[in-house]
Amino acid sequence: MDELVQWFYAQGGGLDESSMGLTNFAGQGRGAVALRDLPEGHTLFTIPRELTLSVRTSSLPARLGMESWKQFGLHIGWTGLILCMMWEESLGPSSRWSTYLPTLPSNFDTPMFWCEEDLRELRGTAVVDKIGKDDAERDYHEKLVPAIKSRPDLFPEELIPQNYSMERYHIMGSRILSRTFHVDPWKPENGEKGQQEERSEESDPDPHSMDVDVEPPAETHEPLIGQREEENGDIDDDDDEEEEDDEDEDGENPADVAMVPIADMLNARYGSENAKLFYEERVLRMVTIKPIKSGEQIWNTYGDPPNCDLLRRYGHVDLVDLSQPLSGKGNPADVVEVRADLVVASVSKTPASDLQDRVDWWLELTDDDTFVIMTDCELPEELASFVRLLFLANDEWEKARKKGKLPKAKVDPSTLSIVADVLERRLREYPTTIEEDEQLLVPERAGHLSTNKKHAAIVRLGEKRILDGTLRKVKDMMSVHGAQKGKDKKRGSDRHGDDAERRVKKSRR
Numbered sequence: 422m423d424e425l426v427q428w429f430y431a432q433g434g435g436l437d438e439s440s441m442g443l444t445n446f447a448g449q450g451r452g453a454v455a456l457r458d459l460p461e462g463h464t465l466f467t468i469p470r471e472l473t474l475s476v477r478t479s480s481l482p483a484r485l486g487m488e489s490w491k492q493f494g495l496h497i498g499w500t501g502l503i504l505c506m507m508w509e510e511s512l513g514p515s516s517r518w519s520t521y522l523p524t525l526p527s528n529f530d531t532p533m534f535w536c537e538e539d540l541r542e543l544r545g546t547a548v549v550d551k552i553g554k555d556d557a558e559r560d561y562h563e564k565l566v567p568a569i570k571s572r573p574d575l576f577p578e579e580l581i582p583q584n585y586s587m588e589r590y591h592i593m594g595s596r597i598l599s600r601t602f603h604v605d606p607w608k609p610e611n612g613e614k615g616q617q618e619e620r621s622e623e624s625d626p627d628p629h630s631m632d633v634d635v636e637p638p639a640e641t642h643e644p645l646i647g648q649r650e651e652e653n654g655d656i657d658d659d660d661d662e663e664e665e666d667d668e669d670e671d672g673e674n675p676a677d678v679a680m681v682p683i684a685d686m687l688n689a690r691y692g693s694e695n696a697k698l699f700y701e702e703r704v705l706r707m708v709t710i711k712p713i714k715s716g717e718q719i720w721n722t723y724g725d726p727p728n729c730d731l732l733r734r735y736g737h738v739d740l741v742d743l744s745q746p747l748s749g750k751g752n753p754a755d756v757v758e759v760r761a762d763l764v765v766a767s768v769s770k771t772p773a774s775d776l777q778d779r780v781d782w783w784l785e786l787t788d789d790d791t792f793v794i795m796t797d798c799e800l801p802e803e804l805a806s807f808v809r810l811l812f813l814a815n816d817e818w819e820k821a822r823k824k825g826k827l828p829k830a831k832v833d834p835s836t837l838s839i840v841a842d843v844l845e846r847r848l849r850e851y852p853t854t855i856e857e858d859e860q861l862l863v864p865e866r867a868g869h870l871s872t873n874k875k876h877a878a879i880v881r882l883g884e885k886r887i888l889d890g891t892l893r894k895v896k897d898m899m900s901v902h903g904a905q906k907g908k909d910k911k912r913g914s915d916r917h918g919d920d921a922e923r924r925v926k927k928s929r930r
């Protein structure tokens with residue numbers, strides 16, 4: 422780590438070594454620790470923008486030529502950055518990042534690298550369909566291989582098996598997934614060479630000249646880690662317009678994706694962020710956003726994603742105290758996805774002849790084919806509305822279609838019973854029950870589980886507890902309806918039926 426820090430200084434980085442140390446944390450790899458009590462607003466380190474590694478700072482795109490870069494599709498997605506990282510690695514000591522790159526991990530606990538047996542443990546969770554291994558491998562064959570084959574002067578044939586293999590491709594991709602930040606374009610300083618030229622002369626850094634206790638700048642920017650979709654304020658730039666075409670599905674320009682040395686050494690845990698990266702014109706500045714006691718870990722944020730995304734992108738999961746209606750340890754940001762086709766399967770016990778028309782109309786209007794339930798275990802209004810749509814009497818359905826208005830999310834008894842059926846079906850999609858997972862994770866047994874199996878059980882359990890909590894709420898609502906109906910019957914009147922419905926809806930708020 423000393424070598425990395427020396428390199429960082431030599432490249433113009435600034436690090437307050439009296440405040441922050443880099444060390445190993447059990448089960449988390451390396452991370453940053455406070456070496457003394459730190460106030461809020463204290464600068465821990467600064468990184469010159471040119472030291473970030475992206476397609477803007479690597480010399481490769483210019484060497485290959487922008488026309489070829491685009492022709493091979495390297496301006497779309499992460500293949501271009503992966504190739505830059507492979508290229509910089511292959512340059513050895515003549516790469517600006519030659520000391521940094523070997524410090525990056527090559528082993529990951531992400532499902533991308535799991536065997537089939539371990540992947541089966543994730544059945545039912547939101548991880549399975551999002552791993553993206555096939556897409557990555559297609560990009561490797563369709564973009565990267567043709568690009569490197571086209572220029573043996575840049576990518577000598579004998580280096581391909583070692584430096585440009587599929588295995589290296591996945592490693593670089595995983596480094597990007599778990600460590601990159603969003604860095605907007607910036608203007609080169611007067612006299613500075615163009616961003617895609619190689620640099621040899623370095624600035625003369627003095628880490629102790631940093632202005633350390635600062636008011637965070639008004640305009641803050643979130644790290645890309647976990648927050649790729651976030652908008653960042655623009656620093657400039659003329660390139661923006663030209664590059665807009667290159668944005669991916671999330672509206673993210675792949676050229677803004679950057680490896681950020683030292684900043685990528687900070688770990689994260691749900692709700693624990695105490696340091697944040699601020700974006701200035703020439704540097705990125707990591708600043709404490711809370712007082713931190715000596716010996717405490719310095720945490721960044723990855724955007725507090727649910728455990729399914731944490732596992733998929735970073736290879737770990739968060740376990741903190743949960744609040745009502747759940748209890749015990751878990752990730753408060755967990756979610757469970759319920760596909761609309763499960764609802765259709767539940768409803769089609771009594772199929773409406775025009776079921777497909779209704780589903781198509783729903784998709785046209787909402788584009789929602791999945792309902793997301795969170796740890797508050799509240800029934801999503803969209804789910805109730807969708808169930809009701811599938812049950813509307815023909816004349817009501819015609820009316821709704823004419824008006825272009827979805828049914829209100831009323832939770833009447835037939836809606837509730839369908840929802841209960843959907844939730845039960847969804848629970849059966851996992852390979853294990855809640856009780857089985859809880860047993861697996863008791864401390865005496867969890868110690869014998871492999872990391873992958875333990876993580877899979879935690880992700881599954883988090884999702885199933887949400888489903889179970891929601892099912893309980895739905896059943897409570899059903900019994901309120903049942904009790905109300907009984908009372909109404911006793912009174913020989915059903916005119917209070919509407920009141921019961923209103924009471925149920927109120928209790929949901």
Ligand SMILES: C[S@@+](CC[C@H](N)C(=O)[O-])C[C@H]1O[C@@H](n2cnc3c(N)ncnc32)[C@H](O)[C@@H]1O
Pocket residue numbers: 448449450451452526599600685686687688689690734735736737738
């Ligand atoms: C941005 S890097 C942080 C530095 C990293 N620990 C290292 O050794 O280089 C992100 C990786 O750190 C690890 N990590 C971060 N926060 C963690 C946590 N709360 N628990 C376990 N591992 C964590 C995960 O392996 C994740 O992919």
